[in-house]
Amino acid sequence: MNRVPVEKKVLSENDRIAAELRTKFREHGILCLNFISSPGAGKTSLLERTLEGLPREARVAVLTGDIQTDNDAQRVARFGFPVRQITTGGTCHLDARMIERALAEWRLEDLDLLLIENVGNLVCPASYDLGEAAKIVVLSVAEGEDKPLKYPAIFFKSELLVLNKLDLLPFVPFDIAAARENARRVHPGMEILEVSCTSREGLCAWQKWMEKRRAAFREEIAAPAG
Amino acid sequence: MHELSIANSILEAVQAEAARRGGVCVRSVGVRVGEWSGVVPEALEFGFEALVKDTAWKSLKLQIERCPRRQRCTACGHEFAVDGYEWNCPACNSSQTVPISGDELEIAYLEVEGP
Ligand SMILES: Nc1nc2c(ncn2[C@@H]2O[C@H](COP(=O)(O)OP(=O)(O)OP(=O)(O)O)[C@@H](O)[C@H]2O)c(=O)[nH]1
Ligand SMILES: [Mg+2]
Ligand SMILES: [Zn+2]
Numbered sequence: 001m002n003r004v005p006v007e008k009k010v011l012s013e014n015d016r017i018a019a020e021l022r023t024k025f026r027e028h029g030i031l032c033l034n035f036i037s038s039p040g041a042g043k044t045s046l047l048e049r050t051l052e053g054l055p056r057e058a059r060v061a062v063l064t065g066d067i068q069t070d071n072d073a074q075r076v077a078r079f080g081f082p083v084r085q086i087t088t089g090g091t092c093h094l095d096a097r098m099i100e101r102a103l104a105e106w107r108l109e110d111l112d113l114l115l116i117e118n119v120g121n122l123v124c125p126a127s128y129d130l131g132e133a134a135k136i137v138v139l140s141v142a143e144g145e146d147k148p149l150k151y152p153a154i155f156f157k158s159e160l161l162v163l164n165k166l167d168l169l170p171f172v173p174f175d176i177a178a179a180r181e182n183a184r185r186v187h188p189g190m191e192i193l194e195v196s197c198t199s200r201e202g203l204c205a206w207q208k209w210m211e212k213r214r215a216a217f218r219e220e221i222a223a224p225a226g
Numbered sequence: 227m228h229e230l231s232i233a234n235s236i237l238e239a240v241q242a243e244a245a246r247r248g249g250v251c252v253r254s255v256g257v258r259v260g261e262w263s264g265v266v267p268e269a270l271e272f273g274f275e276a277l278v279k280d281t282a283w284k285s286l287k288l289q290i291e292r293c294p295r296r297q298r299c300t301a302c303g304h305e306f307a308v309d310g311y312e313w314n315c316p317a318c319n320s321s322q323t324v325p326i327s328g329d330e331l332e333i334a335y336l337e338v339e340g341p
Binding site: 001002004008009010011091093123125126153154156185186188 | 332
């Protein structure tokens with residue numbers, strides 16, 4: 001028997017496509033954000049609130065991933081920006097090839113913000129790079145403050161934690177300070193916002209975060225590579 | 227769970243390597259799975275067995291090496307395992323540490339028949 005070294009990433013094909021997408025996004029000045037949460041935490045709701053706050057001429061597009069149905073795309077389409085549904089037909093995550101295919105018919109020249117809603121799942125999407133500039137994890141207060149410790153990978157890899165459904169705090173036992181602490185144990189220095197997509201509390205801070213992130217991205221791509 | 231599609235990617239990589247090496251018989255494939263890779267080793271083993279069962283690759287063994295989260299201190303160079311989410315360097319207590327392992331999902335080696 002002979003042991004031969006291989007040293008190849010299992011998802012090297014996905015990573016290759018993701019790297020190509022990332023380069024394209026930078027060339028076209030498109031900030032791409034990948035929204036991840038368990039089912040029902042409020043990804044689509046946060047996208048709705050986000051699009052609602054943007055001017056009509058904003059150069060934004062949305063991809064929504066689901067195992068079945070195009071309900072989310074329909075909800076998001078009401079705001080008049082280009083939207084495409086990716087139906088994975090059973091797969092529990094989006095991968096880079098799905099993004100590449102979904103973008104084929106759009107002119108990237110016309111965009112500077114791409115919002116991707118991943119399939120509702122806190123585990124699998126963490127493994128698949130989509131070429132995004134940042135992952136954003138959404139956690140609703142109904143899910144329990146221990147989630148960062150149970151699903152560390154996604155909290156570690158996400159730049160921002162959006163704690164959603166603040167309006168439910170009077171009705172569910174959720175220790176928001178413990179949730180914040182757990183997130184920062186897994187990811188020291190993680191940015192955290194608290195919002196309610198229903199009562200709209202905290203959405204101003206979210207809007208500001210987006211503006212700041214878009215400005216940082218513009219600066220980053222303007223700077224010489226290296 | 228996505229372990230089945232991960233298992234499939236591993237099998238495809240093994241098939242490609244075997245073909246590239248002139249059709250050698252591959253006995254086992256060694257894979258590194260990081261603690262925070264988002265892949266559960268047991269589920270991967272299960273998915274892999276289900277995948278190769280009743281195929282020409284049924285005798286192919288999957289050997290998983292689990293990789294804990296480890297950091298390197300940028301102040302003193304010490305490398306350490308992150309135990310109980312303790313990120314500070316145990317040698318000099320600096321908080322400036324960078325990840326060196328824990329995210330891997332890599333094919334490390336093949337064991338092939340022959341000299
Ligand atoms: N009370 C309350 N309900 C909310 C809030 N945000 C979203 N919801 C509700 O939670 C449910 C799920 O919200 P969605 O936005 O569809 O969640 P999602 O993460 O997109 O779900 P999937 O795409 O199925 O994974 C809906 O009934 C929303 O109306 C909130 O801030 N407060
Ligand atoms: Mg949704
Ligand atoms: Zn140190």
